[in-house]
Amino acid sequence: MTGENKQQNSGLLGWALFVVGFAGALFVGWIVFPQLLYSTKYQPINYNHAIHQEEAGMSCEDCHFFREDGTYAGKPKLAACAECHSEPQGETEDEAKLVSEYVEPEKEIPWISYSRQPDNVFFSHAAHVKMAEMDCTDCHRDVEGQTKAPPVKINRLTGYPNEVMKMYVCEDCHAQENVSNACDVCHK
Amino acid sequence: MSGNKSGKLSYGMVIDVDKCTGCMTCAVACQQENNVPFREDETNKVRSITWLEVFYLDNGKSYPDHRKAYLPRPCLQCDADPYPPCTFVCPVNATQRDEETGLVSHIPVRCIGCRYCISACSYHARYFNWWDPKWPKPMEEMLTPEVSTRMRGVVEKCTFCVHRLQLAKDKAFAEGRRELDDGEYVPACVEACPAKAMVFGNLSDSHSEVAKLAKSPKAFRLLERLGTKPKVIYLSGQEWIHKLADNVI
Amino acid sequence: MDSALIPEGVRRCSFKAFCLWLLVIFAVIGWGVLGGFLVLWKGLNVTGLNDYFGFGLYITADLAVIALGAGAFFTGFLTYVIGKKELKDIINLAVVVGFICYTGAQLVLLLEIGQPIRGWFSFWHPNVHSMLTEVIFCITCYTIVLTIEFLPLILENRQLDKVPEFHFFSHNLHEIMVVFAATGTFLSFFHQGSLGGLYGVMFARPFAFREGFFIWPWTFFLFVASAIASGPALTILVTMMVQGITRKKLVRREAISLLAKVTGYLLAFYMLVKILDTWWWATHTAPNMGVSFSEFFQAPYGLWLLFAEIVVCGIIPAIIFLTPKARADDVLLIVACVLDCAGIVINRFVFTVQNLALPVMPFDRLEIYVPTWQEWAPTLALIAYGALIVSLSYRYLPVFPRERELNPID
Amino acid sequence: MKLDRRAFVKLIAGGVGGTLLSPLPWKMADDTAIWSQNWFWRPSPERGGATTVNTVCQLCPGGCGIRVRLIEDKNAVRIDGNPSHPVNQGGICPLGASGLQYLYGPSRIETPLKQTGQRGDVTTLKPISWDEALEILATKLRGMRQKARGLVCVSGKRQGTVSELFARFLRAYGSPNYMLMPAAADAESLGMLFSQGQSRLPGYDLENAKMIVSFGSSYIEGWGTPARMLLAFGNWRKNAESDQVKIVQVETRGSLSGSKADDWVAVAPGTEAAFALGLAQVIISEGRYDRAFVNQYSHGFDEFRRLLQRNYTPEKVTAITEVPKEKITALAREFAQAKPAVALSGWGQGRMQGSIYDFLAVQSLNALVGSLHKPGGVTRTPSVPLAPWPEVVLDAMSLEGEKEPRLDGASEFQPPLPANLFYNFVKNVNEGKPYRAQMLWVYEANPAHDLADVKPFIEALSKIETVVSFSSFMDETTQLADLVLPGPTYLERLEDVATPPGLQYAVFGLSKPVLMPRFAAIHPGDILIQLAKSLGGGVASSFPWSDYETALKERVQGLAERGSGRVADEPGVEPWKGGQGNTLASNYDSFDDLWEKLGEHGCWFDTSAAMPSWDSAFKTPSGKFEFYSQKMRQIGIRGNDLTYLPHFEQVEPAGDPNEYPLLLMPYETLIITNGPLANSPFMTKMLFDFELKGDDCFVEINGKTAADLGLKEGDRVALQTERGSLEARVHLTGAARPDVVFIPTGLGHSGFDSYIRGKGVNANAILVAQQEKVTGLATWWGTRVKIYKV
Structure with a gap:
């Protein structure tokens, strides 16, 4: 190999390496990193939204309702489940677990919340649902017809599930809708 | 009115110093409401967190002409133009004056603990967490969920119980109302005051009790000459108390 | 042992003696690190700070060293922008001192804030209205500039210079140093001014507050003036100290005298402006806020501080600097430099501590601030850190370009 | 092929470029920002639905209406005043507002305790089961039934059915020694008797x-009902x-009331x-x-x-x-x-x-x-028309007890002088006359700290074989007890609250458990009923109820039968308005209705019998x-x-004026609680640093007196009286009369928790109480003292 060739080759090789580094970093950044960032947790019981809606004929508000003082109750308490599930309603393993591990010993089910905001955040469901007339699915996953409770992806760094809304999302929407973005509108 | 942006809401407080009996209930109610931490020894007053501090005043005379009074001091929620002294200086936007309500907020999780705001406030209304707050085990159960607990190394201060405004709004929204009625939002100190020496409301509403009281000839503000424009207005019929409120040469 | 690292053609003390010297320095630094560690581990409760004194020794030290670090930008400005070539003798040292001051300040600042791991929030969530944001941005940028300015000097080390890339790089850096000098001047000029603003904007604190014209441009230029009137004094002082310790003449006396003369003019100008500022403040600003001048000075923060700052550490050194005979005298020159530097420290102390100690509400009381050893130790370690960098630089880098010429071996 | 430096640099450059174009650095920065805001050891308050429950405060006799805010019905997170309650109308006092610090306080006693070592050694107070505790007590009571008079009960509660049950138990058991913690009410009821013929307040x-x-009444500092x-x-x-x-x-004193x-x-000391x-x-x-x-x-x-x-x-x-x-x-x-x-x-x-x-x-x-x-x-103060319980069944042994003189000698007067001569009692126990006190019950009282001139009482305790405390907190008296039977706190128990002192209309409050008892505490009323049953005889017959609730309901029947007054269910009622004619219509129609509404709102009040007619007044x-x-x-x-005739008798303060040239006067404030409880951390926090600094409390002294004595602000001094000496610091103030030293009461606890223990000194330790010759009632407004720098 002549010196010139060597030079050329090494130049090409250099650029190739640049591309390798570039592509590798993109791969790590876009594909590997998100995998590494989250751990997966499973709900204590696989809740079947579809069956409650379709077969039990329940509406969303039966479980996800506003309290009298305007605060939002979120997930139902065990007492609500126990109304129907005092004994297993079917053959599934989850059903048996529900009754034996939670309903009978009167232990609240430790549901993992997909989108619960941290302590220092006040989120008014009333403001968004009643006033701004937003749909639940504007922020939350659509659970209609869902037969399986999806696993919860938890950010290893922050400790929050990936569906928890970030502040910039709130800010952007507030700015867009011309709603106050003052800190104390949401923080406490 | 100050040149900064003010909405039709301007929450303020009137404290009648003559009615105040110095019972400290306001301060205790505040600590309970806002999860204010406490330590075994709180006698170093320059390191003790009391969102609502009660100052001791006396007329400087001796027996039997001696008279004293107590002056409760929440955060005065200054309206100064264009910014309150404290929010102006914060490098990280952890404290801010809400232009719609006039409330001065402080977000401890954003705070980096530089204490510039503490230095800027002439009323000592801001407090630094010199220690990690700790509650003896069972006492964690009495913490109010509406107010997040703080951590070592951040500043905190009275927010006029802004979480109560959030809750009141929640209730109003759920009932389909956008506006709050008078008295729906009241800070814990005002609610607790047994002598009803504290009145809270919207200073921009000329019909509100606070707005009327604020115009009383007995009304004064602390350090009026500094131009901080506090939204906490004091009342007293006593000259010596007025004299202690502001530096006048 | 380390002779391979020492620049060619100069004489240095024995490695043993140098190690002994470093040992002393490391002892102080170790003590400072321990103090700093305690602050980070246990929190700021180990300091003498409290809710009255949100700022204390750390901030005083920070402000003082940043002001004193102005020697770097100003000497650079004189050398490269104005073209005072004589000052090339001293410019390297000025840059080293500036680098020490700015990096040291940042380290202390890390201890000073309650949440060091959130310190970077001022970049992530900046409040553009805050003077502190401005200061933090400028200091960070200027630290980078100073590092870049320091870099070619480091690369001129005998061993490093052998690496062709380094040689090439440092050579090129030298070529464009004027750009960095200008950038540094610009940045430093602005943040020295905004440092003054840091206090001037605290309108609820009558001691520091100035009104209207006296905020802008007055306070701004006042603080710039105070920095450039004292920074070069530190540069001179360090030079004289290095010369004294090494018992060598490293810089031509003309260079020192020239810098001293310029410092003298600047100090005189600063004093004039400062006195005017004090007079207006005492007779107009303060009374408008309901405070009398005498109320500002309560024991132990008495009028002696003002006297010390203006007369002892201001007018006297200015006279020495401006009197050709006096500034030609080494002892008098050192005295003047020490006084000048002390003056700036007093000034920053007064704005930091006395400002906060004074009761603003009439029923409030005067509090006294006593720093704990956990505050003193890192502060002194900051000085030791300076000594370390200067020592290492002097030993291994060609800091004084005329050293060989002035101290020929044999 | 060799990877040279240049190539490596290119690889890195590519990597950096790619990374910057990926979400990695930005997401990392953002998540790090959130991470840096999370402090895992920081408590995260329980979230959930909030409810508010009305009840009545029992931290002092004031009986204010309170609202307790609960999260998920189990975490109490706030107490504030109930706006519908006529007495406090939504207001509250610092003690009441910090009530949760008692409920969740670290000094709460979780189980019954038995002293297994030396009395007073807290480390040997060992937990025992409730069965064992009640058995120990029952056995002892059975054993001393022949000398039933040896049982003494000190109650800090002057009114209410639980106190009545204690008094009833003693009577049925055969002891005349039901004592009350001394108070102005002792003089007031006697004075009312002497001037108006009725022992009322x-x-x-x-x-x-x-x-x-x-x-001399601290009208805004705790006199009467504070709120x-x-x-x-x-x-x-x-x-x-x-x-x-x-x-x-x-x-x-230049008090806040002044x-x-x-x-x-x-006025000159003691000359009101x-x-x-x-x-x-x-x-x-x-x-x-x-x-x-x-x-x-x-x-x-x-x-x-x-x-x-x-x-x-x-x-x-x-x-x-x-x-x-x-x-x-x-x-x-x-x-x-x-x-x-x-x-x-x-x-x-x-x-x-x-x-x-x-x-x-x-x-x-x-x-x-x-x-x-x-x-x-x-x-x-009007009486509340509660139905009486059936008469106490007196058996042979209790009839014997009826004839015994009281230990305080009050029965030396012609009956029915309802005097409560506590200081005679202390004196007599110490002297062992006229007979020995064998067992002491302490209920809602902390005499070992709270009693003025406390030293003789502590001495008297050592003469008593068994001390039983019913306290929920480790107070000073409980520390000295042999057996501790911790009751539930006021937020966990059912109890009536009588008309507070100084009120002009009738009030009946009902406190109810707003949350499950945190510990296995048994209500003192239930303890008494169980004890009585296990003792048998007349004692058992005198306690025919299955539990305290039944006993209480029996009395409340009387209210329902009377049919007057109303349950306080709306805010803004000002019962004092309109005077005599202001009879508010009743708002309940049966006992069950009344009981339910009482539970919901916490208070019944009646303005109809506010002022007696002239023919029934005297x-x-x-x-x-x-x-x-x-x-x-x-x-x-x-x-x-x-x-x-009403006249003024100059009480010479105890102590030789030559040896003790100054006068020591105790004072009380609302922010330092007196009585069975010690300050909550929230209250102590609010003390000024010229009231408490570190562990030192301050005495107030006039600047002139201080100058005479060579004392400066903050100097540590010893205060010495005939009883002993204490150390405190001096606070110079124009509020103090020259030559008088003012000392706050309520500090200096050795019991309770680390938030109050050891703070300040207990003024009661050096005060000397003096008894009025005619009545035997005690005063302690002043004691001669000398002070010197230490």
């Missing part, structure tokens, strides 16, 4: 008064300038009564008294007038009180003119028994201006108000004319 219609003269007094004060100050209620504070009054009359008599003298000699009342409804006016003329002319009163006579005259005229005007008595917070004559002097002043049983004046021999007390004579108290 005065009720003040303060809300309607135009002028108030307080004789009610603070509310009343706010209302007095609400009026327009022209219509202001005038408040005069007659007191030696500063907040329109006028502070700084003389000042009252001086006012009376001016009013009579100038003919400004209420002739209609005096002529029709009073007895002994002439004797009273002659006494005043002789001994209490302005000149003479000036000599005693050191108040200029012009001031006496002017104030007397004003007091007679301002109708209605009322004079308050009861020193400080009303914890001192005081002198019967002091009470009579002030009450006579009220009578003179016609403020007795009139709106804006003083009447008597049960004296003369049927009138007696300036000259024939009732005393009738009871069998012997003496000269002066004995039966």
Whole structure:
């Protein structure tokens, strides 16, 4: 190999390496990193939204309702489940677990919340649902017809599930809708 | 009115110093409401967190002409133009004056603990967490969920119980109302005051009790000459108390 | 042992003696690190700070060293922008001192804030209205500039210079140093001014507050003036100290005298402006806020501080600097430099501590601030850190370009 | 092929470029920002639905209506005033507002404890089961039944069904020794008996008064019912300038009550009564008294007038009180003119028994201006029409006990003198006469700390074999107990709360458990019922109920039967308005309805019986108000004319003036709690640093006196009296009278938790109580002291 060739080759090789580094970093950044960032947790019981809606004929508000003082109750308490599930309603393993591990010993089910905001955040469901007339699915996953409770992806760094809304999302929407973005509108 | 942006809401407080009996209930109610931490020894007053501090005043005379009074001091929620002294200086936007309500907020999780705001406030209304707050085990159960607990190394201060405004709004929204009625939002100190020496409301509403009281000839503000424009207005019929409120040469 | 690292053609003390010297320095630094560690581990409760004194020794030290670090930008400005070539003798040292001051300040600042791991929030969530944001941005940028300015000097080390890339790089850096000098001047000029603003904007604190014209441009230029009137004094002082310790003449006396003369003019100008500022403040600003001048000075923060700052550490050194005979005298020159530097420290102390100690509400009381050893130790370690960098630089880098010429071996 | 430096740099450059174009750095920065805001050891308060439950506060006898805010029905997170409650109308006091710090307090006792080692050693107080604890107690009681008189009960609660059950138990068991913690009420009930013929407590219609003269009463610092007094004060100050209620504070110390009054009359120590008599003298000699009342409804006016003329002319009163006579005259005229005007008595917070004559002097002043049983004046606290329980079944042994003298010797007087001579009791136990005290029960009281002149009491404890504490907290008395039976706190138990002291209308409060008891505590009422059953005989028959709730309901039946009054279910009711005719319609129709509503709202009140009619007002021999007390004579108290007339007796403070040149006076404030509890952390936090600094408390002293003694602000001094010495720091203040040292009470705890333990000193340790010759009631307003720098 002549010196010139060597030079050329090494130049090409250099650029190739640049591309390798570039592509590798993109791969790590876009594909590997998100995998590494989250751990997966499973709900204590696989809740079947579809069956409650379709077969039990329940509406969303039966479980996800506003309290009298305007605060939002979120997930139902065990007492609500126990109304129907005092004994297993079917053959599934989850059903048996529900009754034996939670309903009978009167232990609240430790549901993992997909989108619960941290302590220092006040989120008014009333403001968004009643006033701004937003749909639940504007922020939350659509659970209609869902037969399986999806696993919860938890950010290893922050400790929050990936569906928890970030502040910039709130800010952007507030700015867009011309709603106050003052800190104390949401923080406490 | 100050040149900064003010909405039709301007929450303020009137404290009648003559009615105040110095019972400290306001301060205790505040600590309970806002999860204010406490330590075994709180006698170093320059390191003790009391969102609502009660100052001791006396007329400087001796027996039997001696008279004293107590002056409760929440955060005065200054309206100064264009910014309150404290929010102006914060490098990280952890404290801010809400232009719609006039409330001065402080977000401890954003705070980096530089204490510039503490230095800027002439009323000592801001407090630094010199220690990690700790509650003896069972006492964690009495913490109010509406107010997040703080951590070592951040500043905190009275927010006029802004979480109560959030809750009141929640209730109003759920009932389909956008506006709050008078008295729906009241800070814990005002609610607790047994002598009803504290009145809270919207200073921009000329019909509100606070707005009327604020115009009383007995009304004064602390350090009026500094131009901080506090939204906490004091009342007293006593000259010596007025004299202690502001530096006048 | 380390002779391979020492620049060619100069004489240095024995490695043993140098190690002994470093040992002393490391002892102080170790003590400072321990103090700093305690602050980070246990929190700021180990300091003498409290809710009255949100700022204390750390901030005083920070402000003082940043002001004193102005020697770097100003000497650079004189050398490269104005073209005072004589000052090339001293410019390297000025840059080293500036680098020490700015990096040291940042380290202390890390201890000073309650949440060091959130310190970077001022970049992530900046409040553009805050003077502190401005200061933090400028200091960070200027630290980078100073590092870049320091870099070619480091690369001129005998061993490093052998690496062709380094040689090439440092050579090129030298070529464009004027750009960095200008950038540094610009940045430093602005943040020295905004440092003054840091206090001037605290309108609820009558001691520091100035009104209207006296905020802008007055306070701004006042603080710039105070920095450039004292920074070069530190540069001179360090030079004289290095010369004294090494018992060598490293810089031509003309260079020192020239810098001293310029410092003298600047100090005189600063004093004039400062006195005017004090007079207006005492007779107009303060009374408008309901405070009398005498109320500002309560024991132990008495009028002696003002006297010390203006007369002892201001007018006297200015006279020495401006009197050709006096500034030609080494002892008098050192005295003047020490006084000048002390003056700036007093000034920053007064704005930091006395400002906060004074009761603003009439029923409030005067509090006294006593720093704990956990505050003193890192502060002194900051000085030791300076000594370390200067020592290492002097030993291994060609800091004084005329050293060989002035101290020929044999 | 070699990877040279250049190539490597390119690889890195590519990597950096790619990374910057990926979300990695930005997401990392953002998540790091969030991570840096999370502090995992920071408590995260329980979230969930909030409810508010009404109940009644029992931290002091005030019985304010409170609302407890609960999260998920289990975490109590706030206590505030119930706006519907007539007494406090939504207000609350610092003690009440910090109530959760008692519920969740670290000094709560979780199980019954038994002293297994030396008494007083807390480390050997070992947990035992409830069964074992009750068995120990029952066995002991069975064993000493023959000498039932040896059982003594000290209750800190003067009213309410639980206290009544204790009294009932003692009676059924056969012991006459049911004692109460001493208080001004002891003198008040005697004074009411002597002047009006009925042992009732005065009720003040303060809300309607135009002028108030307080004789040493800390009217805004804990006298009466704190929240009610603070509310009343706010209302007095609400009026327009022209219509202001005038408040005069007659007191030696420049207290907050004095500063907040329109006028502070700084009398010489202990001479408030003389000042009252001086006012009376001016009013009579100038003919400004209420002739209609005096002529029709009073007895002994002439004797009273002659006494005043002789001994209490302005000149003479000036000599005693050191108040200029012009001031006496002017104030007397004003007091007679301002109708209605009322004079308050009861020193400080009303914890001192005081002198019967002091009470009579002030009450006579009220009578003179016609403020007795009139709106804006003083009447008597109405009784609540509770149904009586069945009579106590007395068996042979309890009949034996009936005949025994009480340990305090109160029965040496002709019955029915309902005196509570606690200091006689302490003295007699120490002297072992007339018989030995074997077992002491302590309920809702902490005498080992709270009793003024506490040392003789502690000594007396060592003479008693068994001490049983019913406290929920590790207080000083409980530390000295042999057996501890911790009750549930007020937020976890059912209990009635009687009409608070000083109120002019009837109130019946019902506190109920707002949350599950945190520990396995048994209600003292239930303990008594169980104990009685296990003792059998008359004792068991006297406690026929299955549990306390049944016993309580039986009494509340009486309210339902009466059918008057109403449950406080709406805010804004001002029961004092409209005077006599203000009878509010009742809002319940049956017992069940009443019980349910009481549970929901916490309070029943009745304004219909606010003022007695003139023919039922006085049960004296003369049927009138007696300036000259024939009732005393009738009871069998012997003496000269002066004995039966209100007069001023100078009490010489204990101690030799040469050795102890200064006077030590205790004072009480609202922010340092007295009584069975110690300060909550929230309250202690609010003390100024000239009240408490580190572990040192401060005594107030005048600058001049300090200069004489060479003392500076903050100097540490020893305070020495005949009883002993304490160390404190001095605070120089113009509020202190020269030559008097003022010391706060309520500090210096050795029990409770680390938030209060060891802070300050207990003033009670060096005070000397002195007993009135005629009644045996004790005063301790002043003790001679010497102080010196240490």
